[in-house]
Amino acid sequence: MEIQLIGITVLWIFLYGYLIVASIDFGAGFFAYYGTITKKDHIINNIISRYLSPVWEVTNVFFVFFFVGLVGFFPSTAYYYGTALLVPGSIALVLLTIRGSFYAFGNYGAKESHLYTFLYGATGLLIPASLSTALTISEGGFITVENDSVVFLVDELFTSFYSWSVVFLAIVSVLYISAMFLSFYASKAKDTQALALLRKFALFWSPPTILASFLVFLALRNHNIEHFNRMLDYSYLFILSFICFNIAVWFVYHNKRYGTAFIFVMLQFFFAFFGYGASHLPYILYPYITIDTGFTNETMGVALVIAFIAGLLLLIPSLILLMRMFLFDAKYVEGTRDSR
Amino acid sequence: MPELDSAMLSRLLTSMTLGFHIIFATLGVGVPLLISGAEWIGIRRNDEHYRLLARRWTRGFVVTVAVGVVTGTCIGLQLSLLWPSFMEVAGQVIGLPLFLETFAFFFEAIFLGIYLYTWDRFKNPYYHWLLSVPVVIGSTLSAFFISTVNAFMNSPKGFKLENGQITEIQPLIAMFNPATPTKASHVISSAYLTSAFVLAALTAFLILKKGQSAYYKKALHFTMVTAFVFAISTAVIGDFSGKYLAEYQPEKLAAAEWHFETEKGADLIVGGVLDENNEVKYGLRLPNFLSILAHGDPNAEVTGLEEFPEDEWAPLFIHYLFDAMVGIGMFLAALSTAYLILSKWKKEWSLSKLFLWAIIISGPLAMLAIEFGWIFSEVGRQPWILWHVMETKDGATTSEHVGSMFILFFALYVVLGWICTIVLLKMFRNNPVETEFEEQLDR
Ligand code: HDD
Numbered sequence: 001m002e003i004q005l006i007g008i009t010v011l012w013i014f015l016y017g018y019l020i021v022a023s024i025d026f027g028a029g030f031f032a033y034y035g036t037i038t039k040k041d042h043i044i045n046n047i048i049s050r051y052l053s054p055v056w057e058v059t060n061v062f063f064v065f066f067f068v069g070l071v072g073f074f075p076s077t078a079y080y081y082g083t084a085l086l087v088p089g090s091i092a093l094v095l096l097t098i099r100g101s102f103y104a105f106g107n108y109g110a111k112e113s114h115l116y117t118f119l120y121g122a123t124g125l126l127i128p129a130s131l132s133t134a135l136t137i138s139e140g141g142f143i144t145v146e147n148d149s150v151v152f153l154v155d156e157l158f159t160s161f162y163s164w165s166v167v168f169l170a171i172v173s174v175l176y177i178s179a180m181f182l183s184f185y186a187s188k189a190k191d192t193q194a195l196a197l198l199r200k201f202a203l204f205w206s207p208p209t210i211l212a213s214f215l216v217f218l219a220l221r222n223h224n225i226e227h228f229n230r231m232l233d234y235s236y237l238f239i240l241s242f243i244c245f246n247i248a249v250w251f252v253y254h255n256k257r258y259g260t261a262f263i264f265v266m267l268q269f270f271f272a273f274f275g276y277g278a279s280h281l282p283y284i285l286y287p288y289i290t291i292d293t294g295f296t297n298e299t300m301g302v303a304l305v306i307a308f309i310a311g312l313l314l315l316i317p318s319l320i321l322l323m324r325m326f327l328f329d330a331k332y333v334e335g336t337r338d339s340r
Numbered sequence: 341m342p343e344l345d346s347a348m349l350s351r352l353l354t355s356m357t358l359g360f361h362i363i364f365a366t367l368g369v370g371v372p373l374l375i376s377g378a379e380w381i382g383i384r385r386n387d388e389h390y391r392l393l394a395r396r397w398t399r400g401f402v403v404t405v406a407v408g409v410v411t412g413t414c415i416g417l418q419l420s421l422l423w424p425s426f427m428e429v430a431g432q433v434i435g436l437p438l439f440l441e442t443f444a445f446f447f448e449a450i451f452l453g454i455y456l457y458t459w460d461r462f463k464n465p466y467y468h469w470l471l472s473v474p475v476v477i478g479s480t481l482s483a484f485f486i487s488t489v490n491a492f493m494n495s496p497k498g499f500k501l502e503n504g505q506i507t508e509i510q511p512l513i514a515m516f517n518p519a520t521p522t523k524a525s526h527v528i529s530s531a532y533l534t535s536a537f538v539l540a541a542l543t544a545f546l547i548l549k550k551g552q553s554a555y556y557k558k559a560l561h562f563t564m565v566t567a568f569v570f571a572i573s574t575a576v577i578g579d580f581s582g583k584y585l586a587e588y589q590p591e592k593l594a595a596a597e598w599h600f601e602t603e604k605g606a607d608l609i610v611g612g613v614l615d616e617n618n619e620v621k622y623g624l625r626l627p628n629f630l631s632i633l634a635h636g637d638p639n640a641e642v643t644g645l646e647e648f649p650e651d652e653w654a655p656l657f658i659h660y661l662f663d664a665m666v667g668i669g670m671f672l673a674a675l676s677t678a679y680l681i682l683s684k685w686k687k688e689w690s691l692s693k694l695f696l697w698a699i700i701i702s703g704p705l706a707m708l709a710i711e712f713g714w715i716f717s718e719v720g721r722q723p724w725i726l727w728h729v730m731e732t733k734d735g736a737t738t739s740e741h742v743g744s745m746f747i748l749f750f751a752l753y754v755v756l757g758w759i760c761t762i763v764l765l766k767m768f769r770n771n772p773v774e775t776e777f778e779e780q781l782d783r
């Protein structure tokens with residue numbers, strides 16, 4: 001495989017990782033808030049905080065890893081995206097900052113506060129919406145270069161059907177992934193009350209997820225027909241994704257094997273995400289940056305890949321340890337361990 | 341007065357974010373070392389006081405880490421948003437340590453998560469302590485990696501620039517450039533020092549408020565001894581940093597020392613004011629000290645600013661920042677030495693009101709020294725973003741919206757700093773040591 005391709009694959013894998021772990025986190029924020037206003041917080045909030053407390057910082061690092069890696073492997077993305085996205089990027093940062101810090105303040109510090117929970121819930125939906133526009137922009141048509149300077153066409157973005165369909169997809173899939181995961185966690189904790197509620201959320205959000213995916217397909221056809229046609233070449237991946245979706249929902253509907261169901265949710269997104277990514281190539285930012293023109297030099301590319309492999313050797317055992325402690329440790333999950 | 345164009349505003353926004361981040365980052369590097377040390381002593385000596393110390397520090401630490409993480413994410417993305425042209429060039433040469441840094445974060449974050457929620461999970465208490473080691477290593481490594489990036493900006497090596505094209509890139513040479521040894525070690529050592537003094541100041545404050553107890557005395561002793569070790573090492577490495585500057589960035593040193601004419605046996609000027617002819621007034625002159633700082637030899641020749649074009653001089657106010665940093669450094673070293681001596685010979689003096697107050701102010705002072713040191717180092721690099729390769733104004737974004745983003749982030753940091761303080765205060769007030777100690781013994 002060419003080094004460029006390795007680079008983009010590494011980054012895409014991490015973005016996929018972020019998609020899953022961050023969706024769980026973002027959605028959980030929303031459900032926690034929803035639980036509070038509908039007076040059901042005593043049912044689900046324990047489950048949510050038991051899962052989230054040890055891992056929220058790790059979730060954030062996935063994101064940092066992605067953007068630092070992107071600039072490392074493809075420095076010209078810093079130039080185009082950096083210049084164009086100062087305002088939306090800053091707004092996303094402010095949201096992320098509020099979310100992360102208030103989570104910590106609420107959870108480790110002071111007592112529960114309605115304001116903290118609200119901010120935590122609201123940002124959980126706004127952040128995916130704003131981050132997803134970075135992918136929208138990569139389809140081209142929202143950035144132009146005029147006399148050597150990069151211009152971001154905000155009006156285009158706000159009036160584009162494609163852009164809104166992506167936002168819609170981002171929000172509903174966050175809620176779907178999160179509800180699916182939390183159902184699994186609740187079933188593992190043998191918390192039937194929480195499970196009943198979370199299962200309802202999961203089933204509720206599954207039809208919109210598929211609907212939104214179809215919408216995005218349609219909208220992309222109008223927006224970037226070239227990409228749409230390449231996507232058809234990978235249609236088998238999207239079909240696989242759809243099959244996985246059905247299996248996952250089937251399990252949840254029949255109230256069994258939540259763990260397997262969540263694995264199928266991950267596969268569903270894996271196939272769709274990689275189908276989308278593969279057909280996006282060679283462009284990173286249509287039509288300005290491809291993985292060849294935007295690539296850093298060969299030497300740095302090799303150094304980064306070596307660093308990446310060395311890093312993985314360190315990370316994978318640590319992540320496994322983390323999961324064994326908090327995800328696969330029945331006593332911790334059930335909350336019968338004295339944890340603090 | 342420089343005009344407020346987008347380059348200037350980008351500089352201001354970068355300084356603000358970094359100036360805010362560094363407070364939490366410094367604690368993020370140093371506090372894990374103290375936590376780990378306290379827990380280790382607690383297990384070894386089977387002393388519940390030390391273990392409680394580790395627990396209580398950890399609880400406050402989680403809150404400061406959270407702010408460190410989110411502000412770090414801000415600066416990480418802002419580097420690309422505000423300095424796109426710089427990152428496009430620098431990314432090709434110095435991307436490696438930036439990338440490595442994220443692995444250090446990962447490592448730290450994973451083990452911090454585990455450490456926080458497994459206090460009573462293991463039969464063998466050393467297992468829990470072992471989990472703190474990767475946190476210490478991870479946070480110190482992240483300070484190391486980011487310092488190499490900054491070192492590279494001061495001393496760009498490991499590439500060739502031909503007609504605007506970068507060639508012959510050597511990532512390891514770029515990373516281990518001549519500025520790296522002093523930069524990274526001074527940053528890490530000063531972070532340990534500052535964290536020790538911040539915790540010592542907290543303890544001293546509680547002793548004054550609540551009276552002496554065995555628990556507080558142990559905390560004070562542990563933090564002050566740590567502070568002593570790193571006060572000495574920070575000053576020694578600081579001296580090496582001066583020698584680095586004399587060799588590789590002589591105009592930065594000359595600007596910091598108001599040293600205009602190249603001469604042998606140069607004097608070190610402390611304080612003072614400059615008149616319109618760049619004559620120093622009212623300053624304290626330490627004979628031959630600048631030659632010693634620069635070359636370790638009282639008669640060595642020190643390059644003066646006259647040898648450089650005036651439009652490449654850094655702003656001369658950095659002199660005060662340098663003096664303040666060194667002054668604080670001397671004070672901290674003296675204070676911690678005095679503590680060591682007193683605690684051997686005159687224990688009650690080391691717990692006297694006056695001495696405790698001196699320790700209390702030393703916490704904020706150490707943090708100020710960090711801020712002064714960084715601003716001195718960063719402003720002293722001007723007008724370069726990459727020393728003698730790229731000027732700051734050429735690296736900046738051309739967007740017109742930097743001003744409003746500055747206001748946005750300013751508001752964000754005010755709110756964040758304010759709430760963080762309230763949360764920390766509340767945490768310690770609602771959870772007095774005495775009751776918690778009993779709880780711990782019951783477990
Ligand atoms: C508690 C903090 C602290 C203390 C007590 C000192 N420093 Fe420092 N100093 C820093 C914290 C710091 C810093 C914040 O970490 C800097 C900013 C950039 C850097 O590399 O480290 C720094 C930079 C810095 C530089 C510039 C390096 C460069 O720009 O490349 C020099 C020459 C010194 N220091 C010298 C000293 C000396 C001679 C000290 C005598 C006691 C001293 N510092 C105490």
Ligand code: HEM
Nearest residue numbers: 060061364365368369405408409412413415416445479483
């Ligand atoms: C341009 C400069 C800097 C950038 C781009 C930067 C970037 C970051 C980022 C992205 C994070 C969040 C990581 C996460 O998600 O866990 C972070 C946190 C952190 N940074 Fe910085 N940083 C900078 C300067 C520094 C400096 C100078 C130090 C050390 C002296 C430092 C030490 C830390 C530490 C220890 C953390 C972990 C959070 C904590 O423990 O408080 N950073 N930084």
Ligand code: HEM
Nearest residue numbers: 351354355358359362486489490714715718719724725732
């Ligand atoms: C965390 C402690 C730091 C503080 C308090 C700090 C402070 C500052 C200040 C005051 C400036 C403005 C200088 C001027 O324009 O006159 C600045 C600029 C800058 N700093 Fe730092 N800095 C820190 C660390 C770093 C590190 C570790 C890096 C690199 C990775 C870095 C990268 C930059 C860049 C790219 C600029 C803008 C270009 C320039 O003004 O030269 N800083 N910083």
